[in-house]
Amino acid sequence: MDNKLFDKTIEHVIKYLNESIFFEKYTKSEGLLQSLESRVKIISLVIFIVGSVLSKHILTLLIFNAIALLLAYLSNIPMYQYLKRVYVFIPIFAGLIAIPVMFNIMTPGKDLIVLLNNPHISITYEGVKYAITFTLRVATCVSFAVLIPITTQWNKVTSAMHKLGIPEVVITITNLAYRYIFLLLNFILDMMYSRKSRAIKKLGMVESWKEAGKAIGALFIKTYQMGEETYYAMLSRGYTGEIKHIYMEKITSKDILFLAFSIIITAILVLFDRGVV
């Protein structure tokens, strides 16, 4: 059993996640979304997300998707980078859930492919359509959602959340989670490298699982200790249970215009989806 492939894969996934979550390059470039006030931008994008969730037809979803792409384009985000970021999450979340839905057990209907005759197991037309709609809906939501961190510095995201009245606990947790994802990803990577550099003989399958188990244990202890220490560091610097934010952005007419545009477009698309328009 060769687990070099396994290691390499994890290494790539981690580097990739790292890059896609913590890539701040486009928050500073010129573009439509970058020039908007953070609160307005977040609300508008959330409106689009709600619209996509409410839509049932593939066509409507495709239009929403096109809007997300257009916004990315107008914000000078290279399409390749953008799609890469959107589609790394899709297979993980949507794809796995959508697979069982395609079968007649979950979605009865007209058979498309018959896999087994007795008992009758098949992939149905309705099932496939449902799976596609579902995946597309998730993809659309993610397309809008990733636009927030791509075009907004993380500190602006948190202070906008604060201004929008989101409870402090939620913001602190989001913030620490954001930070820990980074530390943990890198800790795993460091651990892999150090294991690699110490490994004298190649490990077998069972042994390498044992190693992984130990590593995960170490990871938990480390997280716990870091959490405790970080809390002390916050206390030491005057933290009393609430985080103070500085908010310097101002809402302009351009922001209002964009917000109005988002509301109107979303309303029209949802009505169209329901067959009203």
Added chain:
Amino acid sequence: MKEIYKVVDVSYKYPNGSTALEDVNLNIYKNEIVAILGPNGAGKTTLLKIMNGLVFPSSGEIYFEGKKLTDEILRNKELMKEFRRKVGFVFQNPDVMLFNPTVWEEVAFSPLHLYSKEKAIEKTDETLKNMKIYHLKDRHPYNLSGGEKKKVSISCILSVEPDVILMDEPTSALDPKSRLEVMDLIRSFKDSGKTVVIVTHDLNLACLADRCYVLNKKVIFDGKVKDLFSLNLDELNLDVPDVSKLFLKLKERGYDVDIPTTIDEAVDYLSKIMPQKNKK
């Protein structure tokens, strides 16, 4: 001399039963630099945490400017604010101190909690410029280099101009140039009237100190750094400068020499006793 800290018979046990400190007594006076030396696991970090009012002794007492530090006192918001502003603590691992999304906000964290907003902004910019890290202000603190992280973590506490600075291994993970910068910084703290407590393994750094304590659960030495050389240094597991080692060897061989701690001191000393070549 005004007494800043008075530590009386302090012992500390972690919840898991391991003893970190046993009957520690020490005093720290205003405008002193005090070094705390000791091997790994000696309880140095624990002592600093107690001095920073983050944990409290299992037994014994600690006084800051004559007031006993207790859980109750630090629950009083006003007293707590005053104490947090006066005492800054630079942690051993900068990663735990960096929990804000940008360097600027990291440095602004304490001032925002302790000052008005305008003053906080001003102080933050000033500190970043003084520490020559203004160009890092929009970066994520996570993916800085080790040395940059250390500088940011020091800036984090300087932004409220504390009177007392506690530093846990301030030069670990730094390259020689940054190490010298930190040492200069510590000297400048003293010049501006601050009190500094540094925990370190590095005797070079300890030489900045007016006094030092050697800790290994208990205080096993208390005095001038120079007088350390009369102890068994191997047992203490300290980072002794090579020059000092050289002179210690000479002393072992029966030469009557002082032990210098820096190259300059050694050169001064040697040039006094050695004849110069070109001079007649």
